[in-house]
Amino acid sequence: MKQSELLRVENLRTYFYSQGRTVRAVEDVSFSVQQGSTVCLVGESGSGKSATAFSILNLIPKSMGRVVAGKVLYGGEDLLRISQRRQRTILGNEIAMIFQEPAAALNPVCTVGEQIAEVLRTHKQCSAREARRQAKAMLDRVGIPDAQRRLDDYPHQLSGGMRQRAMIAIALSCRPKLLIADEPTTALDATVQSQILGLLHELQADTGMALLFITHDLSVVAEIADRVLVMYAGRIVEEGDVMQIFDDPWMPYTRGLLKARPGLHSGDGSSRRLSAVPGDPPDLANLSIGCSFRPRCCHAAADCAYRPPDLETVRGHSVRCMHWRQIVEAAGEPEAVL
Amino acid sequence: MPPEMPEAQRIELRAKLGLNDDIATQYLRYGEALLRGDFGQSFFSKRPVVELFMERVPNTLLLTVPAFVLSVAIGLCGGLWAALRHNSLFDRSLTTATVVMQAIPNFVVGIATILIFSLSLRLLPSGGMGTWKHFILPVITLALATCANTAHLVRTCMLEVLAQDYMRYARSKGLSPAVVVLKHGLRNAILPVLTIMGLQFGGLVAGAVVTESVFAWPGAGRLVIDAVMKRDFALLQFGILVFSAAIIFANLLVDVAYGLLDPRIRER
Numbered sequence: 085m086k087q088s089e090l091l092r093v094e095n096l097r098t099y100f101y102s103q104g105r106t107v108r109a110v111e112d113v114s115f116s117v118q119q120g121s122t123v124c125l126v127g128e129s130g131s132g133k134s135a136t137a138f139s140i141l142n143l144i145p146k147s148m149g150r151v152v153a154g155k156v157l158y159g160g161e162d163l164l165r166i167s168q169r170r171q172r173t174i175l176g177n178e179i180a181m182i183f184q185e186p187a188a189a190l191n192p193v194c195t196v197g198e199q200i201a202e203v204l205r206t207h208k209q210c211s212a213r214e215a216r217r218q219a220k221a222m223l224d225r226v227g228i229p230d231a232q233r234r235l236d237d238y239p240h241q242l243s244g245g246m247r248q249r250a251m252i253a254i255a256l257s258c259r260p261k262l263l264i265a266d267e268p269t270t271a272l273d274a275t276v277q278s279q280i281l282g283l284l285h286e287l288q289a290d291t292g293m294a295l296l297f298i299t300h301d302l303s304v305v306a307e308i309a310d311r312v313l314v315m316y317a318g319r320i321v322e323e324g325d326v327m328q329i330f331d332d333p334w335m336p337y338t339r340g341l342l343k344a345r346p347g348l349h350s351g352d353g354s355s356r357r358l359s360a361v362p363g364d365p366p367d368l369a370n371l372s373i374g375c376s377f378r379p380r381c382c383h384a385a386a387d388c389a390y391r392p393p394d395l396e397t398v399r400g401h402s403v404r405c406m407h408w409r410q411i412v413e414a415a416g417e418p419e420a421v422l
Numbered sequence: 423m424p425p426e427m428p429e430a431q432r433i434e435l436r437a438k439l440g441l442n443d444d445i446a447t448q449y450l451r452y453g454e455a456l457l458r459g460d461f462g463q464s465f466f467s468k469r470p471v472v473e474l475f476m477e478r479v480p481n482t483l484l485l486t487v488p489a490f491v492l493s494v495a496i497g498l499c500g501g502l503w504a505a506l507r508h509n510s511l512f513d514r515s516l517t518t519a520t521v522v523m524q525a526i527p528n529f530v531v532g533i534a535t536i537l538i539f540s541l542s543l544r545l546l547p548s549g550g551m552g553t554w555k556h557f558i559l560p561v562i563t564l565a566l567a568t569c570a571n572t573a574h575l576v577r578t579c580m581l582e583v584l585a586q587d588y589m590r591y592a593r594s595k596g597l598s599p600a601v602v603v604l605k606h607g608l609r610n611a612i613l614p615v616l617t618i619m620g621l622q623f624g625g626l627v628a629g630a631v632v633t634e635s636v637f638a639w640p641g642a643g644r645l646v647i648d649a650v651m652k653r654d655f656a657l658l659q660f661g662i663l664v665f666s667a668a669i670i671f672a673n674l675l676v677d678v679a680y681g682l683l684d685p686r687i688r689e690r
């Protein structure tokens with residue numbers, strides 16, 4: 085499965101400035117997304133997942149913070165440095181994003197049909213009637229019953245699951261090459277969640293789009309990911325293929341997460357959240373110089389407090405921990421989880 | 423009744439106007455007349471108050487409508503621009519200006535413009551009606567009084583809306599800045615502005631009354647002020663009745679508009 089690269093993020097840094105503090109939400113993040121593949125970005129709440137997604141689209145509001153460094157390379161261009169006009173031809177068209185909270189992201193005073201149609205009219209230059217016809221087709225496609233009538237509904241008239249489907253319809257209406265989905269299933273109950281995942285998978289197979297999927301639910305990751313990025317306190321702490329991460333995790337944080345998780349095929353469908361690792365995430369405005377996972381790490385050694393670990397890559401599997409070799413060796417052969 | 427009126431005439435008039443009856447009877451008589459559509463006559467000109475009032479209404483509309491349009495235009499554009507350029511020099515100047523404007527009473531603004539443009543510069547007439555030049559000062563005075571409020575409101579509401587998720591979402595769809603700001607932003611921000619503007623319609627009426635007096639503008643507001651001065655009660659009562667009805671009507675209109683603009687209200 086040799087693919088070509090669609091998006092490459094290099095040394096991305098995004099800081100928020102609030103109340104005189106600098107919140108280092110994204111710190112030196114690099115990764116790439118291959119065409120048609122699924123990359124999962126996992127991490128607990130506040131680890132900087134949404135900030136990463138918004139930085140890629142250059143959508144960090146100036147009043148809150150900014151991308152202070154890095155590149156987002158897409159088709160030979162750096163999305164952070166192209167003109168606004170050029171950027172608008174890519175956003176919503178070639179790269180679309182599903183927001184974490186559909187209830188807040190959909191405009192309350194615009195009909196669902198209008199919110200789909202406006203993307204089509206903007207990017208595909210189709211007439212109002214054609215846009216409406218395609219909007220209906222999209223609602224049908226994402227499994228919203230009675231689509232014709234739903235076109236004229238307002239967001240508050242839809243259920244949570246329906247709103248999520250409507251957002252997917254909006255995102256996919258221009259057949260993007262990359263879909264960034266920020267926790268699209270978190271707010272939904274298990275049945276709807278698996279329906280939405282199935283739908284995304286189906287649509288991905290149809291259109292060959294790549295998917296950057298943000299979640300803090302590991303069972304979802306195991307189900308859909310090709311490649312996994314584990315984020316902690318604004319940094320990538322482990323990256324690898326889904327097998328590498330689930331079969332042979334190196335970083336103590338990832339190991340903790342997987343240990344706390346029920347067996348993959350236990351079939352009970354319960355999904356543990358990433359808070360399963362004891363302790364609290366560090367304050368991103370006040371990070372210590374050493375490893376930011378140290379206060380919660382049971383393998384922490386003296387040098388962890390003052391030496392920041394680098395990202396070390398072995399056979400396409402990266403880890404940010406100075407002692408990972410000893411830790412993995414001491415634990416012996418990993419139990420087969422898959 | 424003027425104090426210098428002869429006693430005999432006074433007694434006659436009291437009897438004629440029914441002022442010897444007790445208050446309740448007088449009030450009932452007044453209410454009953456209202457229901458018949460009889461609003462009484464002016465004590466002085468002896469003409470029906472409706473007629474007196476209605477001949478002045480066009481002049482008032484000639485003043486208030488352009489002033490309202492101007493005020494909304496300035497308020498909307500100013501408030502919008504300030505919100506979009508939050509914390510810029512323009513934003514800070516506008517915020518300061520709106521606070522100052524809201525603190526200065528309308529008649530002071532009117533007198534100040536007369537002092538500057540009529541007396542010192544001799545550019546514009548200080549009062550009365552006639553040429554287009556007569557419109558400029560009163561319209562601007564009245565517009566200034568309400569536009570500061572509108573600008574302030576639009577700015578506050580728009581700032582709130584700009585921070586909403588749906589604005590960022592609209593941008594993530596690659597829509598043009600105009601569509602993002604006007605269609606997704608202003609349509610949401612205008613809702614609270616509308617409500618409060620409806621409540622402030624009374625302010626516009628009050629402003630019109632004051633402005634007409636300052637600029638000797640022959641409108642309904644000035645008529646009512648004259649009625650106060652002369653104690654022309656029938657006329658005064660009718661004026662207040664009409665103003666109150668206008669304010670209630672404006673609020674009704676706002677409620678209807680709100681229902682049309684906000685689908686979450688329309689539902690219920």
Ligand SMILES: Nc1ncnc2c1ncn2[C@@H]1O[C@H](COP(=O)(O)OP(=O)(O)OP(=O)(O)O)[C@@H](O)[C@H]1O
Pocket residue numbers: 100101102107109127128129130131132133134135136148184300368
């Ligand atoms: N506007 C802001 N001002 C200041 N700090 C912010 C702002 N937005 C986010 N942050 C901080 O940046 C960090 C990363 O936030 P982000 O929203 O990316 O987290 P996340 O990984 O998406 O979490 P969740 O799973 O809860 O969505 C958090 O610590 C958060 O407190």
Ligand code: SF4
Pocket residue numbers: 335336337375376377378379381382383384385388393404405406407408
């Ligand atoms: S560097 Fe040290 S503290 Fe950080 S994860 Fe590795 S062992 Fe734990």
Ligand SMILES: [Mg+2]
Pocket residue numbers: 133134135184266
């Ligand atoms: Mg998030």
